[in-house]
Each structure stands twice: as C-alpha cells, then as structure tokens.
Amino acid sequence: MNREQLFSIANDWFQNQGWKPFPFQTQTWTAFLQGKNGLLNAPTGSGKTYALWLPIVLNYIKNNPDYKTKHTPGLKAIWITPLRSLSVEIKQAAERVVNDLGTKMTVGIRSGDTSASERAKQKGKMPDLLVTTPESLQLLLATKGYDKIFGNCTAIVIDEWHELLGTKRGVQTELALSRLKSIAPNMRIWGISATIGNLQQAQEVLLGVDSEAYRNSVLIKAQIHKKIKVISIIPDKMETYPWRGHMGLHLIDEVAKIVKASKTTLIFTNVRSACEIWFQRLLEKYPEFAGEMAMHHGSIDRETRLWVENAIRNEELKVVVCTSSLDLGVDFAPVETIIQVGGPKGVARFLQRAGRSGHQPGKESVIYFLATHAIELIEASALKKAVENSVIEDRVPYLNSWDVLVQYLNTLAVSDGFIPDEIFQEVKGTFCYQAMTEENWNWVLNFITNGSQSLQAYDEYKKVEIEEDGRFKINSRLIAMHHRMQIGTIVGDAVLNVKFMSGGYIGTIEEWFVSKLKPGDTFIFAGKQLELFRIRNMQVLVRKADPKKKSKVVSWMGGRMALSAQMSELLRQELYRANTDDLSPELKALQPLFARQRKESIVPRDDQFLIETFKTREGYHAIFDPFEGRFVHEALASLLAYRISLLLPISFSLAYNDYGFELLSDQEIDMQNVLDNNLFSTEYVHHDLQKSLNATEMARRKFRDIAVIAGLVFTGFPGKMVKTKHLQSGSQLLFEVFRDYEPDNLLFQQAYRETFEHQLEEGRLIMALERINNQEIIWKQCLKPTPFSFPLITDRLREKLSSETLAERIKKMTASYMK
Known part of the structure; x- marks a missing residue:
C-alpha cells in the first residue's frame, strides 16, 4: 500500500468522526511513515494523540496487507505517559482507531494500577499497543528475555515530554530509550510536548546527543494560535497592607457567581491543603452546590478520581476543586471556565491550566485569576503579558544523575545481565551522561559489584556478580525482588492509607502529618470530617467525626513552589511599569497600595x-x-x-x-x-x-532520595513500608561514612551538586x-x-x-x- 492509499484511509476515518486533519497531524503522519523520529509541539486539546496513533496503525496496515483477516500478535508500539490517570483515555483513543479501521490489534495498559492477573496475562501475550509509565517500562526491562518482548516494536511515543524533561523520570526514560534503540532497530522515537521554551534541546535530550536517531528526526510545530482570555477577579476594596494566608477566601462570593454563570468550572489551587479548604468553605457557604461539586487531588483514592473525571466528561458536575492532578492531558471538552486561585508561579503551568477550558481545536479558553493578596495582582498582570507574547519557561535537563544510572544497571542485571562495553556506548550517547568518563563508569560498575571502597566489607551492597562470560548479573532472588519493588525515581515522604474502620478506602496522607495526631483528634480530608481511631500497619483507621468539633485540614510537605525565572522577570517588568502611564487594569486597581508605598518609601x-x-x-x-x-x-x-x-x-x-x-x-x-x-x-x-x-544538612536530606533511588536503602514491602525516620537515619549513616572515608564518592558529590543546582x-x-x-x-x-x-x-x-x-x-x- 502506498502513502496516498494510507492517507486516504486516515482522511476517511477523520471524516467519519466529523473532523478535518490539521496540517501538523498530516505532517506527523508523513514523517512517521518515512521512518523519521521526532518531537511534536502542539497546544493542549488540539488532537496530538491522533497525530501519532494513526500513523502507528497505518504503518502496521502498510506492512500487513491482509490485516483484516490475519494477525501476528506481539508488541508493536509503546505509549509512555507520565500520569497513570491519562492511560485510560489514551487507550480509548487507540481502540477507537484500531477497531474502526478493522485491524485485529489489541490495546493494553501496564501501570501501578494494573492487576496481578492482567500482568500475568501480558507476560504470556503482550498487547500490540501498550500504554505505560516510565516506571513500568523499567520493570519490563527487568524481565528475563525483554529483548524478545521489544524486538519487533516499531514505535515508542513519550507523551507530555515537557513534564518528564528536567526530572529524574526523564533521565530514566533517556536510559530506557538508549537500550530500546539497540534491541529494536526499526523503532521510531517520538515525543509530544505542549508548553516549553527550549524545544530544540528537548528534542536532543529525547533522541540522544549527536545520535543517528537525532540526525534522522524532525521538529513539528502546530501553527495553532490558542485564544486564551485571562480575567482578573479584582476586589471592590483593595487592601493597602497586603498579607498572605487568607487563601483568597474573602472573594468566595465572586467565585460562586462565576460558578453559577458557567456550565462546568475547574477551580485550581496550587496545593492540596488549599484544595481541601476551598472545597469545605464553598460547601459551607453554598450548600446548594452539594451533589454538583467534587474535589480532585493526587492523594484521593483512584476510584473517586476516575469517577470525578468521568462526571466532568458527562457534565454531571458543576464545579471541581482540584490541584495539578488535573493539569495534564485528560480531555474535558465540556469544561467552560477555569479559576486559578493564587499565583501559579510559572507561565507554562498557567497556560496548561487555561487549556483545560475550551479543550477543543479552535475554542477559546477562559481563565479567571484570583489573587490571594494584593501584590499577586501584579502576577496576574504579568501572566496576561506572557499569554499575549507566548513567553514560556525552559526545562533544564539533569546531567550526571549517578543514582538513576546505578538503578538502571541493576535493572539490566536483574533480567538477562549486561556486557559493560555495550552498555557504556549506549549510556554515553544519552544527553544526561554525555560527559561521563571511563573513570566514572568504572566507579559505577565497582559500586554495584563491591559497594564502593568504603562499603566493601558489607555483603548486602555487593548486588551484582560478574559471570564467566563477563556478563554483570544479579543472581540473588531477594536482591532482585527488593530491586523490582523499588524501581522509580519519585521519592516522597512515606504515605499511609486512610480507611474507615467499617472498610472503605479514602486516600493517602503523609506520615509526618499523621505523626502529629493522637487518637480522637479530628481532621478534614477528601472533603470529609474524620476522627483518628488508630494507626496500624501503615493504615490510618478513621471514623466519621462530630461536625461540631474543630478540625485540622490535612497538609502535605510538597507544598511550596517558587517563581520560575521567566515569571520573576515578567513580574519585575510589570512592577516597574507602575511608574509609567501604561497601566493594566490590575495595576490601576493597585494604585491605593502604590500610593501608600510611595508615602513611606x-x-x-x-x-x-x-x-x-x-x-x-x-x-x-x-x-x-x-x-x-x-x-x-x-x-x-x-x-x-x-x-x-x-x-x-x-x-x-x-x-x-x-x-x-x-x-x-x-x-x-x-x-x-x-x-x-x-x-x-x-x-x-x-x-x-x-x-x-547549612549546606551539609541540605545535602544530607538530598542524599536520602539519592540513596533510595540507587538502592542503598530499602523502603520496605507494600503495607509494611520502612518509616521515614528510619530511612533518614539509615541514609544519614551512609552519608557520614562517605563524607569521612570516601569524599570522592559520586553519589555523595551528587547530593551537594543537586543541592546547589536544583534547590538553591x-x-x-x-x-x-x-x-x-x-x-x-x-x-x-x-x-x-x-x-x-x-x-x-x-x-x-x-x-x-x-x-x-x-x-x-x-x-x-x-x-x-x-x-
């Protein structure tokens, strides 16, 4: 079948849906069918998913002319998503294409939510198209015979690449791709990215520095100008002495007005505790929202989150209070209005949230900005300028993440083992490890086999054995099991499951918050007032609390985001503009504050x-x-x-x-x-x-995460996790050993480097x-x-x-x- 015939299949399919393909979609189909790799940059809600699922299926049709009657099973394409919550929707999009085009291809999901029986089924027979996460991809690389699983794979798509870039999950993905390029020679690599400043570099990180894959690649930009309307909620009376801490709740009546006038509204808060408080206060003041209002954040149980997502789609809810858990890709065509509570601290995040409304090609997005205190109105004014001028942040990629490399080599050693010379060339070809020397490499190999020079006396750090044929392999079943359970680079505070005593799972909260409560204390979580009964086996057992009792609102450690460099620059420019006649409505509203400021200073x-x-x-x-x-x-x-x-x-x-x-x-x-x-x-x-x-103290805290990722400390079994304080003390001990006896230890040095580069x-x-x-x-x-x-x-x-x-x-x- 030639390209014309294939395009005619695609165009007919689009026509049957009542759509017309965008130029960026047809450009992507062409490049993919020519065998190119690439990065696709397109705004949220513009049809990015079909830009790549379609050519993957068309390529299969091209290579299998009798696809309607015959089918060869086996993995043909992988779609990586950073959020498990997006996988159902991506799977549905793929199924729509494969079923409508009459192929016999199967689509499956593999993530932390996949049941054991489903995994076992996949082990015997992989789906043709697999939707998975960076962590689950690593788990597949830890499977014996993984080269046969991936050998005939023709495509891998990394969705929301801008979310992975600049994180260790991005490094994990780079390493996985370096291996897949070798074992699946016909595999095309594609990334999809929405809002990002350094697109060219993002493409280089995805495909590898100066690699064959990069040389045979394209960057496709969707020329779609997304109309975004930003409206500031300006209070009638402006505070002359602004203070933080009231979360903007004094404007709750304005918010209720917007909610009532709109079909569906998402209210975004920056942190989970603010999400809980806004939900509670709206319900108290406007009881008529009961039944039409829900809450969505990462710590609420999955069933509830899925229910909320479907209820938005089906227009059963009028308002949802949420956090960044609804930032990405989930397709909510019916959402009419977005309200952002407080400064989002970054332009990309603001645009991403704005794009949740009018989430269809050609539709205008409407976002209201609610400043929680007066000076935040300058942020609102700056964000308007950023939207007009399309100013977006860069994502800075990680370099030399030795902890992720240690974990990756252990992953390969758990499956079929690896020959160091082969893997060295692959790893050196990634962006993250382009500057790695042979000396660094030998240090890492020594670390996984002998536990580095200061830990040589302890057998538990000697994980990898060298076979007679020079292959590096993990043979201990216990070490292999511990490793598989700990694959991943997201390290947070230990979380505990919250359950009713009568049964029924509510969600997860962090250990540090629970440790401050004693039985009988009440707290608000997932919109419910709960009383702590007791903590047992990493479970927080609760019952419904007396509504008259005063309750704390749950809070989380990861709450504080800082202004991005671009946002800071925009904010300063806007502030300087207060001395001119070129005033935005927000700056005009701040005149009483500026007048007072000039009076004193x-x-x-x-x-x-x-x-x-x-x-x-x-x-x-x-x-x-x-x-x-x-x-x-x-x-x-x-x-x-x-x-x-x-x-x-x-x-x-x-x-x-x-x-x-x-x-x-x-x-x-x-x-x-x-x-x-x-x-x-x-x-x-x-x-x-x-x-x-106290740089040493900060590096010590950073080292805890590095020790977990590198597998130096074990975080525990499901339901029997090691307490955070024990993890901390275990990693602290290692930190001090390296500081005193092995200061050139790469993981120890990395803790200081990350403290200065990323934290400070x-x-x-x-x-x-x-x-x-x-x-x-x-x-x-x-x-x-x-x-x-x-x-x-x-x-x-x-x-x-x-x-x-x-x-x-x-x-x-x-x-x-x-x-």
Whole structure:
C-alpha cells in the first residue's frame, strides 16, 4: 500500500468522526511513515494523540496487507505517559482507531494500577499497543528475555515530554530509550510536548546527543494560535497592607457567581491543603452546590478520581476543586471556565491550566485569576503579558544523575545481565551522561559489584556478580525482588492509607502529618470530617467525626513552589511599569497600595534596587526586594547574613517569600557599611553559600532520595513500608561514612551538586546578584513597615497564630500603620 492509499484511509476515518486533519497531524503522519523520529509541539486539546496513533496503525496496515483477516500478535508500539490517570483515555483513543479501521490489534495498559492477573496475562501475550509509565517500562526491562518482548516494536511515543524533561523520570526514560534503540532497530522515537521554551534541546535530550536517531528526526510545530482570555477577579476594596494566608477566601462570593454563570468550572489551587479548604468553605457557604461539586487531588483514592473525571466528561458536575492532578492531558471538552486561585508561579503551568477550558481545536479558553493578596495582582498582570507574547519557561535537563544510572544497571542485571562495553556506548550517547568518563563508569560498575571502597566489607551492597562470560548479573532472588519493588525515581515522604474502620478506602496522607495526631483528634480530608481511631500497619483507621468539633485540614510537605525565572522577570517588568502611564487594569486597581508605598518609601524603577529598614517591637528589620522567587531568596538571605556577620558580630532570623527576604536582628544593621563593602558581589558565591547555609544538612536530606533511588536503602514491602525516620537515619549513616572515608564518592558529590543546582538555583542567584550590581541601590529608612514589606512580617506571625487571631492582629496592625 502506498502513502496516498494510507492517507486516504486516515482522511476517511477523520471524516467519519466529523473532523478535518490539521496540517501538523498530516505532517506527523508523513514523517512517521518515512521512518523519521521526532518531537511534536502542539497546544493542549488540539488532537496530538491522533497525530501519532494513526500513523502507528497505518504503518502496521502498510506492512500487513491482509490485516483484516490475519494477525501476528506481539508488541508493536509503546505509549509512555507520565500520569497513570491519562492511560485510560489514551487507550480509548487507540481502540477507537484500531477497531474502526478493522485491524485485529489489541490495546493494553501496564501501570501501578494494573492487576496481578492482567500482568500475568501480558507476560504470556503482550498487547500490540501498550500504554505505560516510565516506571513500568523499567520493570519490563527487568524481565528475563525483554529483548524478545521489544524486538519487533516499531514505535515508542513519550507523551507530555515537557513534564518528564528536567526530572529524574526523564533521565530514566533517556536510559530506557538508549537500550530500546539497540534491541529494536526499526523503532521510531517520538515525543509530544505542549508548553516549553527550549524545544530544540528537548528534542536532543529525547533522541540522544549527536545520535543517528537525532540526525534522522524532525521538529513539528502546530501553527495553532490558542485564544486564551485571562480575567482578573479584582476586589471592590483593595487592601493597602497586603498579607498572605487568607487563601483568597474573602472573594468566595465572586467565585460562586462565576460558578453559577458557567456550565462546568475547574477551580485550581496550587496545593492540596488549599484544595481541601476551598472545597469545605464553598460547601459551607453554598450548600446548594452539594451533589454538583467534587474535589480532585493526587492523594484521593483512584476510584473517586476516575469517577470525578468521568462526571466532568458527562457534565454531571458543576464545579471541581482540584490541584495539578488535573493539569495534564485528560480531555474535558465540556469544561467552560477555569479559576486559578493564587499565583501559579510559572507561565507554562498557567497556560496548561487555561487549556483545560475550551479543550477543543479552535475554542477559546477562559481563565479567571484570583489573587490571594494584593501584590499577586501584579502576577496576574504579568501572566496576561506572557499569554499575549507566548513567553514560556525552559526545562533544564539533569546531567550526571549517578543514582538513576546505578538503578538502571541493576535493572539490566536483574533480567538477562549486561556486557559493560555495550552498555557504556549506549549510556554515553544519552544527553544526561554525555560527559561521563571511563573513570566514572568504572566507579559505577565497582559500586554495584563491591559497594564502593568504603562499603566493601558489607555483603548486602555487593548486588551484582560478574559471570564467566563477563556478563554483570544479579543472581540473588531477594536482591532482585527488593530491586523490582523499588524501581522509580519519585521519592516522597512515606504515605499511609486512610480507611474507615467499617472498610472503605479514602486516600493517602503523609506520615509526618499523621505523626502529629493522637487518637480522637479530628481532621478534614477528601472533603470529609474524620476522627483518628488508630494507626496500624501503615493504615490510618478513621471514623466519621462530630461536625461540631474543630478540625485540622490535612497538609502535605510538597507544598511550596517558587517563581520560575521567566515569571520573576515578567513580574519585575510589570512592577516597574507602575511608574509609567501604561497601566493594566490590575495595576490601576493597585494604585491605593502604590500610593501608600510611595508615602513611606518608593516603587522602584528598572534601574533601582530597594532596601527598606525600620524598627518594630520585634527588632530591627531590613527588607530586600529582588523579586526572584522563594528558593533564590532563601539562598540570598543566608549569603547576605553570613557576609554581614563577617563585618560585625550579629545574628539574624531570616524570612523570605517570592518577592523578597528579610533580615531581623536585635541590633541595628549599619546598612551603609554593607553597601560600602560591596556585599552583593558575585565573587566567592559558592564558598560563601557553603559556609552560610547549612549546606551539609541540605545535602544530607538530598542524599536520602539519592540513596533510595540507587538502592542503598530499602523502603520496605507494600503495607509494611520502612518509616521515614528510619530511612533518614539509615541514609544519614551512609552519608557520614562517605563524607569521612570516601569524599570522592559520586553519589555523595551528587547530593551537594543537586543541592546547589536544583534547590538553591545557584545559577539564578549569581544572575540576580549581577543585576543588583548594575542597579542603583536605594536604601530607605522607614518609620514603619511599607506595603511591600508587610507580607514578610505577617508570614512570620502566621506560624505563631491561628488564622482567626492572625486576621484580628493584622486588622489592628493595618489600622495603626494607616494613621
């Protein structure tokens, strides 16, 4: 069958659905059928899935002319999705194509949710088209005879590649692809990516540096301009002294109005605890939403999440309060409106969420931005500009993730074993390990066979044996079982299942939260008020609580996101615009706040950097406003405090948020001395950071994750997980052994490197210092806190006071400052 005939099959199928293919879809079909690899960049809800399922099936038809009567079973294509929740929908899309075109191809899912019986069935007979996750793909590589499973595979598609890039799951995928290229020579590699800045690099990471696959590849961009309408919810009365902590609940009536006027609304919060609170408050104030409102986040049980997703599709729900669990690819055509509560901290995330509404080609997306405090309105204004000018973040790929490499080599050793020289060439061809030396490689091989030089005396670290033919293999069944159970790179706090005593699973919560509760305490989770009965075998047994009892809302550790570099830049530009006549509606609404700020201090221009100092009964405050995001400010605050302490004996307590940081002391800082001594210098930053922060403590925490991924510590069996504190102490012991006896250990060095590169964002920190050095530093000695410094002061109070008393206290403070 020639390409014309194949295209006619595809076009007829599209016509039967009442659709017309987009140019990017036909371009992808052409490139795929020519045997090319590639990266497809298209906005959410534009038909990316059919751009690749169709050519995969057409290619099968081309190679099997009698496909309607004969069928050769075996794996023909793999579709990788970062989220298990998307797999059902991707499977349905594939089934629609294979059934309508009359092929006898089968479609299956393999993920953490796949039952043991289904897996056993797949072991005997793989589906033709498999939808799976990066972790489950690694588990297949840990299967004996995996080369026969994948040998005839013609395609692998990595969906939502922008979500995997810049994570260790992305590195895991790179390694799997490096192996599959060798064992499945006819396999085409395709990535699908929505919002991302560094597309060219994303393609290189996917296909391998300077590889044959990269040379024979295309980058296809969908020329579809997605119309996005951003509307800020501007309160009638603007707070002159903004404070964080009220989650925007003072605008709940505005939200209810939008919900009532719209068919279906998704309310996005940034963290799960805010999701729980918004759901609760909406239900309390608007009981008429009961039955039409649901909640969706990653810790609620799967059955409930699936029910919610289907109910949105079938238009049975009016409003869903959710987190990033609904950010990606799930297709919700009926959603009319999106409300984003609080700054999303990144442009890509905002666009992704906006794309959930009008999730059909040609439809306009409508997103409302609800600022939880006044200064967040500047973020809203900046996001509007970003949407207009299509400014999107880069995703920075990982380099030299030795922990993921150790895990991968153990995976290959568990299945059929591996010959080091073969695998070295494959690994070296990936983006992540392009700079790996033979010395690094030999260190890793020594590590998996002997447990590195400082652990040679302990047999449990000698996992891999070298066979007579030079093959590296794991022969111990116990080690192999432990390894299979721990494959993956997502390391979080230990989670416990929450169940009713009468039976019935509700979801999962983190160990650190439960450890603070005692039997009889009540908490709100998954929209229910629950009372803790007891904790047994990693299960939290609960019963329904008395609704009159005061309850805590569940919170999670992974809650704090920081502003991306692009978002920070946009925010600063918007702030500087406050000094011009070119004001957006948001900046106009903030005029009372800016007027108050100018009365006490200034609103900085683009060539100015503002420092404010004042005294309260807490002590002497120095506030700095780089507008660079929480992580950079955490590092900057420590760096500056350390450098000042070298000039004079002084101690500080530090506070930081996304806009700035504060140094608080019981003695006055000689700010002129700070400026005269050029304490914002970029020289010796790395050295000073190591000294100022407890870098060792941060690296120790980072090392726990590295130790888990590299298999140095075992996390436990299902239902009998090792407690977090035991994992922590086990990994800490290893950290200290390496620090004292083997400082050149690659995993030990990686912990420090990741702390500086990923947690403290050292590169961004240096760029921020360079910018400050080129600005005029304006030091304002204020008599009282200014609107810009107020959020930092109230942040510290929030940790001491309950929300009610905090609100009262802030009311009094605001009244006194307004005098």
